[in-house]
Amino acid sequence: MKSLRLISCFLFIAVLLLSGCSRNDSELPGSNTMLVPDLGSTSIPWSAMMNGYLVSFEGRTYENDITTFLYTVSGEQAYDVLSYFFLEIPECAPQLASYFPVPAYTNTNPYIGVYGIKWESYLYVGETRSFMVSYPGDIPLGVITTSVGVGESIGVAEIAGPCKGFVDEFEVSGTVYIDADGDGIQDASDMSGISNVTITLMNGTGGTWTALTDAAGLFEFIVPSGSYALRIDPLTDEYDFNEDLAASFDATTPLSRFITIGPD
Known part of the structure; x- marks a missing residue:
C-alpha cells in the first residue's frame, strides 16, 4: 500500500468588502x-x-x-x-x-x-x-x-x-499527496499531489462544505470562524477518487481532524 498524507493549514484573511460593517x-x-x-x-x-x-x-x-x-x-x-x-x-x-x-x-x-x-x-x-x-x-x-x-x-x-465579504472570513486549505518516505511530513521527495479527492468540512450545526483537490492535490475552503470537522470520506460519489484512495493507499496522518479557527 502506498502512503498519503492530508495536511491542513489555517490562514486569516483580513479582506473587508463591506465598508463600515463589523x-x-x-x-x-x-x-x-x-x-x-x-x-x-x-x-x-x-x-x-x-x-x-x-x-x-x-x-x-x-x-x-x-x-x-x-x-x-x-x-x-x-x-x-x-x-x-x-x-x-x-x-x-x-x-x-x-x-x-x-x-x-x-x-x-x-x-x-x-x-x-x-x-x-x-x-x-x-x-x-x-x-x-x-x-x-x-x-x-x-x-x-x-x-x-x-x-x-x-x-x-x-x-x-x-456571508461573502464578511470581515470574519478564514481560509482552510491543505494538500493530499503521496508521502513517498512515509514519515508524515511533506518534504522535497513528496511532490506528487492527488487530484479529484473530495474533502468535506462540517460545522457543529449541520453546515457542510465540499471541495475537490486540484491537479496538485490542493483544496481550499473560505468559511467564518468556528469549530469544524475536516475529513476524507472513502464512501462518496463514483466520480471522485476517494474509493480508490481508500483501496490503494495507507494514510500516514489522520484522514479526519477537528479544528477551531478564529482571530489570533
Missing part, C-alpha cells in the same frame, strides 16, 4: 430573530434595478439553527417578461438547506461565471414574486451577486446575501 452589525444573537434592511445604511446594497425589474432584499431570519435570506422581484417598471432570477451561493456558505419557490437549479451561471441558484419560472410585467434561500447555521450578512434575464438582456448587480 461583526456586531452582521451577527444576530439567539434564535427566532430577523434582520430587516436599514435603508439609511449605504454599506450594503439592499436593492438593485436591472432591466426594469427591482430585486429587493427583504430580510434575514435565524430560527432553529437555520438562516433564511428573503427577496422579492418586482416587474412594475419592466418592459418584457423575466426569464430567470439568479442568486450567488458564495464559497463561505454551506450547502443549501432549502429554497423557495421550486423548482430551481444550482450551477455556474454561464452568462456571468458565478455559481448560485437559478429560478427559470417566468415573471410578467407588473408582477411581484417572493424568493428565499435557507442555510444551516447562523450565517452572517454579506454581499452577493444577483442577475436577471429579460429577453436577450442580462442584468447583473450586487445585493445583500450570505
Whole structure:
C-alpha cells in the first residue's frame, strides 16, 4: 500500500468588502430573530434595478439553527417578461438547506461565471414574486451577486446575501499527496499531489462544505470562524477518487481532524 498524507493549514484573511460593517452589525444573537434592511445604511446594497425589474432584499431570519435570506422581484417598471432570477451561493456558505419557490437549479451561471441558484419560472410585467434561500447555521450578512434575464438582456448587480465579504472570513486549505518516505511530513521527495479527492468540512450545526483537490492535490475552503470537522470520506460519489484512495493507499496522518479557527 502506498502512503498519503492530508495536511491542513489555517490562514486569516483580513479582506473587508463591506465598508463600515463589523461583526456586531452582521451577527444576530439567539434564535427566532430577523434582520430587516436599514435603508439609511449605504454599506450594503439592499436593492438593485436591472432591466426594469427591482430585486429587493427583504430580510434575514435565524430560527432553529437555520438562516433564511428573503427577496422579492418586482416587474412594475419592466418592459418584457423575466426569464430567470439568479442568486450567488458564495464559497463561505454551506450547502443549501432549502429554497423557495421550486423548482430551481444550482450551477455556474454561464452568462456571468458565478455559481448560485437559478429560478427559470417566468415573471410578467407588473408582477411581484417572493424568493428565499435557507442555510444551516447562523450565517452572517454579506454581499452577493444577483442577475436577471429579460429577453436577450442580462442584468447583473450586487445585493445583500450570505456571508461573502464578511470581515470574519478564514481560509482552510491543505494538500493530499503521496508521502513517498512515509514519515508524515511533506518534504522535497513528496511532490506528487492527488487530484479529484473530495474533502468535506462540517460545522457543529449541520453546515457542510465540499471541495475537490486540484491537479496538485490542493483544496481550499473560505468559511467564518468556528469549530469544524475536516475529513476524507472513502464512501462518496463514483466520480471522485476517494474509493480508490481508500483501496490503494495507507494514510500516514489522520484522514479526519477537528479544528477551531478564529482571530489570533
